[in-house]
Amino acid sequence: xxxxxxxxEIAHLGEFGLIDHLTKNIILSNKTTIKGVGDDAAVLDFxxxxxxxxxxxxxxxxxxxxxxxxxxxxxxxxxxVNLSDIYAMNGTASQVTVSLGFSSKFPLEAVEELYDGMLMxxxxxxxxxxxxxxxSSKQGLVISVTSIGYADKKxxxxxxxxxxxxxxxxxxxxxxAYVGLQLLEREKLVYLENPNIQPDLEGKDYIIERQLxxxxxxxxxxxxxxxxxxxxxxxxxxxxxxxxxxHICKQSNKGCNIYEEKIPIDTMxxxxxxxxxxxxxxCALSGGEDYELLFTIKQTDYDLIKFNADVxxxxxxxxxxxxxxxxxxxxxxxxxxxxxxxxxx
Amino acid sequence: xxxxxxxxEIAHLGEFGLIDHLTKNIILSNKTTIKGVGDDAAVLDFxxxxxxxxxxxxxxxxxxxxxxxxxxxxxxxxxxVNLSDIYAMNGTASQVTVSLGFSSKFPLEAVEELYDGMLMxxxxxxxxxxxxxxxSSKQGLVISVTSIGYADKKxxxxxxxxxxxxxxxxxxxxxxAYVGLQLLEREKLVYLENPNIQPDLEGKDYIIERQLxxxxxxxxxxxxxxxxxxxxxxxxxxxxxxxxxxHICKQSNKGCNIYEEKIPIDTMxxxxxxxxxxxxxxCALSGGEDYELLFTIKQTDYDLIKFNADVxxxxxxxxxxxxxxxxxxxxxxxxxxxxxxxxxx
Numbered sequence: 024x025x026x027x028x029x030x031x032e033i034a035h036l037g038e039f040g041l042i043d044h045l046t047k048n049i050i051l052s053n054k055t056t057i058k059g060v061g062d063d064a065a066v067l068d069f070x071x072x073x074x075x076x077x078x079x080x081x082x083x084x085x086x087x088x089x090x091x092x093x094x095x096x097x098x099x100x101x102x103x104v105n106l107s108d109i110y111a112m113n114g115t116a117s118q119v120t121v122s123l124g125f126s127s128k129f130p131l132e133a134v135e136e137l138y139d140g141m142l143m144x145x146x147x148x149x150x151x152x153x154x155x156x157x158x159s160s161k162q163g164l165v166i167s168v169t170s171i172g173y174a175d176k177k178x179x180x181x182x183x184x185x186x187x188x189x190x191x192x193x194x195x196x197x198x199x200a201y202v203g204l205q206l207l208e209r210e211k212l213v214y215l216e217n218p219n220i221q222p223d224l225e226g227k228d229y230i231i232e233r234q235l236x237x238x239x240x241x242x243x244x245x246x247x248x249x250x251x252x253x254x255x256x257x258x259x260x261x262x263x264x265x266x267x268x269x270h271i272c273k274q275s276n277k278g279c280n281i282y283e284e285k286i287p288i289d290t291m292x293x294x295x296x297x298x299x300x301x302x303x304x305x306c307a308l309s310g311g312e313d314y315e316l317l318f319t320i321k322q323t324d325y326d327l328i329k330f331n332a333d334v335x336x337x338x339x340x341x342x343x344x345x346x347x348x349x350x351x352x353x354x355x356x357x358x359x360x361x362x363x364x365x366x367x368x
Numbered sequence: 369x370x371x372x373x374x375x376x377e378i379a380h381l382g383e384f385g386l387i388d389h390l391t392k393n394i395i396l397s398n399k400t401t402i403k404g405v406g407d408d409a410a411v412l413d414f415x416x417x418x419x420x421x422x423x424x425x426x427x428x429x430x431x432x433x434x435x436x437x438x439x440x441x442x443x444x445x446x447x448x449v450n451l452s453d454i455y456a457m458n459g460t461a462s463q464v465t466v467s468l469g470f471s472s473k474f475p476l477e478a479v480e481e482l483y484d485g486m487l488m489x490x491x492x493x494x495x496x497x498x499x500x501x502x503x504s505s506k507q508g509l510v511i512s513v514t515s516i517g518y519a520d521k522k523x524x525x526x527x528x529x530x531x532x533x534x535x536x537x538x539x540x541x542x543x544x545a546y547v548g549l550q551l552l553e554r555e556k557l558v559y560l561e562n563p564n565i566q567p568d569l570e571g572k573d574y575i576i577e578r579q580l581x582x583x584x585x586x587x588x589x590x591x592x593x594x595x596x597x598x599x600x601x602x603x604x605x606x607x608x609x610x611x612x613x614x615h616i617c618k619q620s621n622k623g624c625n626i627y628e629e630k631i632p633i634d635t636m637x638x639x640x641x642x643x644x645x646x647x648x649x650x651c652a653l654s655g656g657e658d659y660e661l662l663f664t665i666k667q668t669d670y671d672l673i674k675f676n677a678d679v680x681x682x683x684x685x686x687x688x689x690x691x692x693x694x695x696x697x698x699x700x701x702x703x704x705x706x707x708x709x710x711x712x713x
């Protein structure tokens with residue numbers, strides 16, 4: 024990931040030297056940012072817009088494995104994961120703060136790789152990195168990102184406002200990130216057994232990228248604005264489709280029917296899941312980390328979105344008493360259960 | 369800290385169960401908070417005020433030692449440390465997000481203690497806890513806090529706006545938190561050598577509390593508003609007086625004279641530093657974690673503040689070429705150096 028010959032000890036720079044070094048090239052591009060890095064707090068101006076705030080904590084050994092995660096990708100993903108929450112409110116993401124904890128033995132070049140990935144994500148999504156904290160860690164790499172965005176009050180979409188009869192939509196395709204992770208885990212084991220064997224990831228770029236370098240669906244938020252749909256409820260898919268639709272239904276006091284045959288699964292995801300003897304539908308329902316958007320729309324909006332190849336309509340909202348159900352391809356009805364990722368198990 | 373008999377495994381609750389459990393008693397008290405915990409992002413409304421954002425990362429083994437830090441105090445301090453940055457902008461702190469990482473073997477009651485301390489700080493300072501993230505950690509306790517506040521544009525005080533001739537002021541007294549830490553570290557060593565010996569902290573409440581339970585100086589911000597002083601520059605003292613005044617001078621392109629005899633040091637801090645054969649002035653200059661406010665005011669504002677017992681005038685701002693100096697009690701002039709805490713050394 025970085026040339027071993029170039030190793031600069033961070034202790035030489037000290038905390039403030041390191042922060043100066045990492046942040047010296049930051050160019051603020053949002054007019055909502057008045058003051059970024061360099062004071063006790065950043066100063067932002069959102070006029071009369073509402074402010075959206077979300078935060079995530081990513082820990083080595085829990086959320087990522089540096090054995091197969093390039094630091095630049097990790098930095099990129101840490102930002103995307105967090106922006107995804109702002110888009111899931113139908114908002115415009117505008118700033119992030121980034122706190123990093125890493126071993127004092129971590130070379131400067133490694134921190135630069137991580138930071139480069141973060142700044143690359145910021146540049147692509149027009150986000151200002153406005154502050155953070157940097158400290159040494161005795162405990163592996165720690166990444167904490169807070170993202171800030173804004174929206175007009177009338178545009179904000181919550182989770183608890185789905186209505187009976189609404190259509191359930193999902194962007195992109197599901198399960199890929201999870202199947203990509205299985206592939207990376209397998210190759211890590213192979214490598215640990217015999218370091219001379221090259222990883223066999225050929226032709227698997229798509230699902231590897233789904234895992235290592237996800238993209239938050241800013242484009243879907245822009246599309247919805249363009250076609251003048253304000254979803255009735257929305258959430259991003261970080262823990263798997265089942266867990267997320269259950270959040271919407273529980274908070275909205277509704278039920279749902281999801282049709283297995285409508286769940287968008289990419290061919291590579293499907294085939295690779297089968298190679299691992301896994302059910303592709305289970306991967307989509309419970310895999311997580313897809314960072315697609317799950318949203319509900321009024322039936323009257325159907326015509327506005329039905330031909331969009333990047334949005335699938337997978338079911339509809341029902342009354343609460345009907346429960347949350349998956350209708351299988353064979354027509355059987357199963358109760359949906361959240362078997363998504365539980366960090367405490 | 370918590371009764372060993374009552375231990376509830378967090379794995380039983382799962383991540384969402386844990387979040388529900390911890391946040392169920394949160395009452396939002398700020399009209400700037402529209403939506404707190406429970407969606408992809410929190411929603412805030414600051415009308416035409418500017419928004420202030422600051423973030424800190426606290427790691428076990430680096431920033432705190434659970435051997436002598438009660439979890440409730442730690443939670444309280446984690447919030448205070450972060451609010452202090454908002455006050456240092458002359459702003460009103462209004463919300464925090466809290467992310468926690470801890471071992472899955474951590475009992476629920478321990479997390480509750482930590483959270484109780486956080487909520488106690490929030491209640492006292494009228495702060496809404498609006499979101500966060502909770503995950504297991506293989507690496508000890510991880511605490512990330514982001515604080516959010518607001519201010520009118522004309523009231524915001526930066527670090528880089530000190531002017532020549534301005535008076536340098538500091539709230540409260542300095543060095544106590546550092547000397548308190550030395551005391552706790554000493555008693556920890558005594559305990560490790562012989563667990564039967566009770567810690568000898570009698571009569572040292574003040575400096576122990578300075579270390580374990582600091583208070584952000586919201587009262588000073590309120591005082592300044594009341595007496596109609598807007599400081600010309602301000603910073604909070606987290607890394608020691610020397611490091612902070614150097615930040616103000618460097619960013620303002622100015623110099624300073626600080627008078628040793630004017631630096632406020634509490635008697636207990638002074639005496640205990642002497643017991644440890646440490647120079648109390650060095651403890652004040654380089655100790656850190658006092659979370660007092662360091663600010664500069666115009667000379668014409670002197671009469672407004674001179675009788676306030678909680679604010680000391682310790683020097684003045686000079687031209688940059690004159691450098692940053694400490695004038696000792698004996699009249700010798702020393703160049704000020706930042707020997708504050710460096711997490712990477």
